[in-house]
Amino acid sequence: MSIQELHPFKGRKYTNLKDSFDLSGRVYLITGSGGYLGVRHAEAVLEANGIPVINDIHEDRIESTLSQLKGRFGDRPILGLQADITSKPQVDAMVQKTVAALGRLDGLINNAAKNPKMIGEIDNELTRFENLPLEQWLEDLAVGLTGAFLCAQACGREMARRGGGVIVNVSSDLGIIAPDQRVYLKPGQNPGEQAYKPVSYSVVKGGLVMLTAYLATYWAERNIRVNTLTPASVYNGQDWALVQNISERVPLGRMSHPDEFKGALVFLLSDASSYMTGHNLILDGGRSVW
């Protein structure tokens, strides 16, 4: 008896390498895709011929993402769905609307998170561990972890019913290493007055790595693959001192461009990674190796 007869492969039969990366006709729900990286994830899905569902809590961000994508991809099908992913009824309704509108669901990208810019948006004193407000801790965990849990539950249930799918949890280098808080010290600033990356961010991003491990084993028998994508050090016009501080800690010597995660995402979503589950694909320029 051949290995194929003993353990039949449940995915599409391999024809050639290019086709194994193709997402034609497949539907992927991307949470928080009105944000900086989420729109790139949607572009990646479209570039691989798939159909993205743009979710965000902010309607205006969905609208601007849709017009940006339509400008580039014309009349290709794209669905926009406003929902707060911390609300179970809203998440369940979003998944139902996706299937009603597009007839299927092939994947979920748990991308939404509270990710404050480290300059301007925050009160430095409140970012210190001793002072972090309970409300912020609860809100950060609600979006980053409870939201990912609710979306995985609703999408996974649908994909298990359909015979399979993929989940990608978007973590961060700060999900696998502690933040080096010295990078946030500005020239001339007294240590202690600087901003600190909040502990809630590390806990959320680390938690997603374990959500991946749990679900990868739990849903393997239902042909749902679950992996983590770990982007890091993404350039977004940060203060030059911060850019230099981070770049010094990256073996490749620079921050990343927001388009540099597209290839890895399509790999994880497609049949090209059909034997990969429970993995954390780290794109950090080597930062966590040092």
Ligand SMILES: NC(=O)c1ccc[n+]([C@@H]2O[C@H](COP(=O)([O-])OP(=O)(O)OC[C@H]3O[C@@H](n4cnc5c(N)ncnc54)[C@H](O)[C@@H]3O)[C@@H](O)[C@H]2O)c1
């Ligand atoms: N940008 C980076 O430097 C970087 C680096 C590593 C990892 N990441 C991760 O990548 C992901 C995207 O980061 P980003 O920089 O694009 O963040 P972003 O803040 O630009 O986008 C996040 C989006 O999530 C949305 N959102 C927040 N709460 C929501 C809710 N309750 N329901 C639905 N949507 C909600 C926001 O409106 C926003 O549009 C995050 O998980 C982040 O942790 C980012």
